[in-house]
Amino acid sequence: xxxxxxxxxxxxxxxxxxxxxxxxFLTSDYFNPSSMYDAASGPAAAIKQARxxxxxxxxKVRPDEVLFTSCATxxxxxxxxxxxxxxxxxxxxxxxxxxHPAVYNVAKELERRGLEVDFLPVDRSGRxxxxxxxxxxxxxxxxxxxxxxxxxxxxxxxxxEMARIAKETDPGIIVHSDATxxxxxxxxxxxxxxxxxxxxxxxxxxLHAPKGIGALFMRxxxxxxxxxxxxxxxxxxxxxxENVAFIVGLARAMELMAERRDADEPRIQAMRDRLExxxxxxxxxxxxxxxxxxxxxxxxxxxxxxxxxEGILYQLSSHGICASSGSACTSGSLEPSHVLRAMKIxxxxxxxxxxxxxxxxxxxxxxxxVIEIFPSIxxxxxxxxxxxxxxxxxxxxxxxxMMDSAAAPHS
Amino acid sequence: xxxNYSQKTTELFMNAVRGGPGSHMGEIxxxxxxxxxxxxxxxxxxxxxxxxxxxxxxxxxxxITEARYLTFxxxxxxxxxxxLCAIIEEGSYTPIGALKITNDDIVxxxxxxxxxxxxxxxxxxxxxxxxxxxxxxxxxxxxxELGIDIxxxxxxxxxxxxxxxxxxxxxxxxxxxxxxxxxxxxxxxxIKAGGACMSCHHTPGGLQDLLDQVWGKQPTMLRELxxxxxxxxxxxxxxxxLSPYKFAKEVERVIDQQVRPQLHKDGGDLELVDIKxxxxxxxxxxxxxxxxxxxxxxxxxxxxxxxxxxxxxxxVVAV
Ligand code: FES
Numbered sequence: 001x002x003x004x005x006x007x008x009x010x011x012x013x014x015x016x017x018x019x020x021x022x023x024x025f026l027t028s029d030y031f032n033p034s035s036m037y038d039a040a041s042g043p044a045a046a047i048k049q050a051r052x053x054x055x056x057x058x059x060k061v062r063p064d065e066v067l068f069t070s071c072a073t074x075x076x077x078x079x080x081x082x083x084x085x086x087x088x089x090x091x092x093x094x095x096x097x098x099x100h101p102a103v104y105n106v107a108k109e110l111e112r113r114g115l116e117v118d119f120l121p122v123d124r125s126g127r128x129x130x131x132x133x134x135x136x137x138x139x140x141x142x143x144x145x146x147x148x149x150x151x152x153x154x155x156x157x158x159x160x161e162m163a164r165i166a167k168e169t170d171p172g173i174i175v176h177s178d179a180t181x182x183x184x185x186x187x188x189x190x191x192x193x194x195x196x197x198x199x200x201x202x203x204x205x206x207l208h209a210p211k212g213i214g215a216l217f218m219r220x221x222x223x224x225x226x227x228x229x230x231x232x233x234x235x236x237x238x239x240x241x242e243n244v245a246f247i248v249g250l251a252r253a254m255e256l257m258a259e260r261r262d263a264d265e266p267r268i269q270a271m272r273d274r275l276e277x278x279x280x281x282x283x284x285x286x287x288x289x290x291x292x293x294x295x296x297x298x299x300x301x302x303x304x305x306x307x308x309x310e311g312i313l314y315q316l317s318s319h320g321i322c323a324s325s326g327s328a329c330t331s332g333s334l335e336p337s338h339v340l341r342a343m344k345i346x347x348x349x350x351x352x353x354x355x356x357x358x359x360x361x362x363x364x365x366x367x368x369x370v371i372e373i374f375p376s377i378x379x380x381x382x383x384x385x386x387x388x389x390x391x392x393x394x395x396x397x398x399x400x401x402m403m404d405s406a407a408a409p410h411s
Numbered sequence: 412x413x414x415n416y417s418q419k420t421t422e423l424f425m426n427a428v429r430g431g432p433g434s435h436m437g438e439i440x441x442x443x444x445x446x447x448x449x450x451x452x453x454x455x456x457x458x459x460x461x462x463x464x465x466x467x468x469x470x471x472x473x474x475i476t477e478a479r480y481l482t483f484x485x486x487x488x489x490x491x492x493x494x495l496c497a498i499i500e501e502g503s504y505t506p507i508g509a510l511k512i513t514n515d516d517i518v519x520x521x522x523x524x525x526x527x528x529x530x531x532x533x534x535x536x537x538x539x540x541x542x543x544x545x546x547x548x549x550x551x552x553x554x555x556e557l558g559i560d561i562x563x564x565x566x567x568x569x570x571x572x573x574x575x576x577x578x579x580x581x582x583x584x585x586x587x588x589x590x591x592x593x594x595x596x597x598x599x600x601x602i603k604a605g606g607a608c609m610s611c612h613h614t615p616g617g618l619q620d621l622l623d624q625v626w627g628k629q630p631t632m633l634r635e636l637x638x639x640x641x642x643x644x645x646x647x648x649x650x651x652x653l654s655p656y657k658f659a660k661e662v663e664r665v666i667d668q669q670v671r672p673q674l675h676k677d678g679g680d681l682e683l684v685d686i687k688x689x690x691x692x693x694x695x696x697x698x699x700x701x702x703x704x705x706x707x708x709x710x711x712x713x714x715x716x717x718x719x720x721x722x723x724x725x726x727v728v729a730v
Binding site (some may be wrong): 347 | 420427429430447451452455458481485486488489606607608648685692694726730
């Protein structure tokens with residue numbers, strides 16, 4: 001059975017072009033770039049070139065502002081713990097209630113260590129209110145860390161604007177954004193619209209490079225302590241022998257994303273929009289999470305009222321379709337995702353969320369297949385649900401009234 | 412995290428969703444026993460119904476002939492519901508005899524369940540118990556006289572321990588004993604208590620205290636105490652000589668008199684979002700909000716007016 005991979009916000013297929021670029025550094029050019037002999041100059045030059053490429057693609061920043069890490073989680077940890085350690089006179093951090101765990105749990109840890117953290121709320125569409133943000137700014141605000149796009153819903157946050165407001169308020173405030181879901185997909189200009197951002201995290205495996213490589217943009221002059229102490233690599237800002245092959249792969253993947261962006265993004269968005277339209281038309285009581293907010297073009301997060309997400313994923317999987325869910329049974333805890341809870345998705349729907357995320361490799365035929373299969377999967381589970389009237393194909397009357405009390409979805 | 416369900420579990424699930432032969436999905440109209448457990452808010456819920464072959468003289472000798480379920484829940488919750496119905500139908504139980512079926516029997520029927528999914532089997536046993544109680548009421552059987560005590564009211568009456576899942580002290584205590592739960596993860600796996608915000612784990616009267624009450628106090632690891640906040644040094648920022656209240660009043664007055672009239676002409680307006688010392692945050696609304704020159708307008712118009720009228724050091728930040 002062919003796999004239909006629609007979980008690209010989790011990870012992506014490695015582009016064959018990227019693998020080709022990496023191969024020499026996994027075979028003949030294995031030398032440590034820090035070594036003195038001639039043979040090491042190949043890997044050293046390759047890193048230098050990769051750094052230049054990435055710096056250019058982030059909006060012509062300086063190459064020495066790009067740090068290589070092992071993943072976006074490391075980049076986020078470095079950005080947050082590093083700035084907190086280097087700016088001990090300030091003790092207040094602003095983030096959002098819907099961050100990826102790599103920021104959310106770091107922020108929770110800061111609270112445990114005695115810092116004060118504001119988690120900005122979102123509305124039912126997943127949007128932040130700028131007035132909340134402004135009110136949260138304080139004289140001792142150290143760091144603002146807000147993601148560029150949410151991994152679960154694809155909702156985009158106005159981080160450029162937030163960075164400007166923070167800097168106009170107090171240039172001492174450091175602004176970080178976890179851009180793991182946007183780098184590659186959206187053009188990022190750290191010398192232009194994003195010039196107020198000090199730190200930006202992302203990883204390779206979300207943009208068709210392999211897992212195990214991440215990067216952190218760190219603007220010159222940003223006060224930040226290293227997380228990994230060791231050798232003098234990355235100018236002493238991140239110890240550890242450079243992961244040459246993966247660094248080269250990351251640069252190649254970013255080049256490919258940039259080259260393909262103009263053709264890819266409209267095509268991907270059109271597929272997503274079609275998927276959304278068709279599913280909404282075919283499935284009653286289906287809600288699109290994040291509808292009404294600006295969203296990434298590749299992400300569709302739907303919530304099916306009165307059924308549970310794990311059983312949906314299981315059936316999808318039996319058809320070879322890979323997607324993910326924010327339901328409790330798939331989250332590893334007994335609670336549905338904190339993102340959907342922050343959006344106040346009604347409890348009649350929150351357990352039945354499914355996320356489809358597309359990529360360059362997604363095809364119309366794959367989307368067709370999901371449109372064909374998904375409605376029956378939902379119907380199968382609803383037939384089993386004590387809240388559903390299978391004969392009338394609608395919720396039972398008592399379940400309908402639960403929907404009203406469960407904070408009706410925002411349309 | 413991938414699924415590690417037994418083949419039996421996945422077979423029962425897939426057969427149920429496909430509505431295949433032998434599935435017990437459904438609801439018996441006008442049943443002899445009906446029991447429910449769980450809620451949609453908590454993530455799983457089961458409605459269980461059965462029909463009996465009525466004994467002509469002694470209802471205690473009724474025999475369950477048919478069992479059906481409707482389940483909202485994950486793969487294993489649905490499989491556990493199938494298992495429950497199958498066990499009952501295959502065993503020709505009397506309702507009272509069916510009370511001997513435990514969640515362990517369900518787990519065994521499924522060839523095992525992952526630890527975190529044990530609560531799915533517990534849900535089945537609970538719904539069965541509720542249905543038998545319901546049958547007893549309908550058939551006028553006094554279970555208490557038979558020495559069977561089904562505490563139907565403990566959920567309503569006891570002190571709430573885990574608010575996330577709405578579980579009370581008597582219920583949790585009973586389950587700790589019945590299912591021999593020794594640790595907080597045991598409790599969470601079996602009845603979900605403590606599986607969400609976790610604030611009920613170590614509070615006084617919380618899950619650990621209930622465990623200690625049943626099994627005696629076990630030596631526990633010292634938990635790390637939070638580090639206390641250090642004194643913070645606020646950054647110096649220029650302030651107005653006016654009190655914050657007076658200053659805000661002044662800002663509003665100037666905006667009302669000098670800025671709003673101009674914006675109104677174009678069908679727009681200005682919203683004052685916040686004031687921090689000498690920084691005034693505002694945003695354009697209405698017709699002006701889409702104007703490309705919006706930020707500029709604010710800067711020029713509002714900042715100039717405020718500087719002239721109140722304080723040269725005022726800065727305006729567009730939101
Ligand atoms: S109160 Fe028990 S998990 Fe929240």
